[in-house]
Amino acid sequence: MPVGVIVNALSVAIGGLAGALLGNILTDDFKEKINMIFGCCSMAMGISTIVLMENMPAVVFAVIIGTGIGLAVHLGELINRAGGAMQRLASRFIKIDSSRISQEEFDATLLTVIVLFCASGTGIYGSLVSGMSGDHSVLFAKSILDFFTALIFACTLGVVVSLVAIPQCVFFLILFALGGFIIPHTGPAMIADFKACGGFLMLATGFRMIKVKMFPIADMLPAMVLVMPISLFWADVISPAVAALAG
Numbered sequence: 001m002p003v004g005v006i007v008n009a010l011s012v013a014i015g016g017l018a019g020a021l022l023g024n025i026l027t028d029d030f031k032e033k034i035n036m037i038f039g040c041c042s043m044a045m046g047i048s049t050i051v052l053m054e055n056m057p058a059v060v061f062a063v064i065i066g067t068g069i070g071l072a073v074h075l076g077e078l079i080n081r082a083g084g085a086m087q088r089l090a091s092r093f094i095k096i097d098s099s100r101i102s103q104e105e106f107d108a109t110l111l112t113v114i115v116l117f118c119a120s121g122t123g124i125y126g127s128l129v130s131g132m133s134g135d136h137s138v139l140f141a142k143s144i145l146d147f148f149t150a151l152i153f154a155c156t157l158g159v160v161v162s163l164v165a166i167p168q169c170v171f172f173l174i175l176f177a178l179g180g181f182i183i184p185h186t187g188p189a190m191i192a193d194f195k196a197c198g199g200f201l202m203l204a205t206g207f208r209m210i211k212v213k214m215f216p217i218a219d220m221l222p223a224m225v226l227v228m229p230i231s232l233f234w235a236d237v238i239s240p241a242v243a244a245l246a247g
Contacts, residue, residue: 002130005139008172012147012165013150015161016150016161017162018151019153019161020161020162022151035153039208039210040206044206046199046202052196054235055235057238058193058235059193059196059231062230063200063223065230066222066224066226067219070221070223075218075219106157110157111217112205113157115217116205118172122198122202128179128183129179130176131179131183132184189235194227194231197224197227
């Protein structure tokens, strides 16, 4: 039973609804400062997983190549369009006031929300572990942060934040189902490198949340697919070859 996935999706949906209702109650100063704290938490979570990496060159290579692929296929633009579709869908049922911020900032913030909730290394790893072992603790911890993050973002973006729970739930359910097939074919080093790659995304997301630098997070997503096979190739082929040459 994917309890962790369901709880995580509900935390986003409920937090988004609560934020949409409280949008006019909380002050802009409060929302801005608490959002900086969430950005700090995201960066801290990212750093805590980056330091776990076993094969640094493999992870760095996966991040660079994966981002290059994402930029080449305009993945960020595709996700922006998906976010716009969610906004239009929500506007059919509930009035959405996006006049608080510019359309450009609205799109950029919505993209950050989608990546933060759906594509964090913590969520992906937690879903895989949950599917394999039934341990939902990682997703439960993520749910606490996601609830308050969704609440604050929804104060600005409105109820559209709640709809992010739908693709998040679908994506995590797929990972939950695949967990039993993927995890047995991986080793501790591959898992550590996978989490480290997700940490890069979480770190970049934190920079976006505090508006220091707008990293192309969506375009970085292919790195999450590439990092495990690259890590395996590095450990089984490159490292032994380098060691043999050095010897």
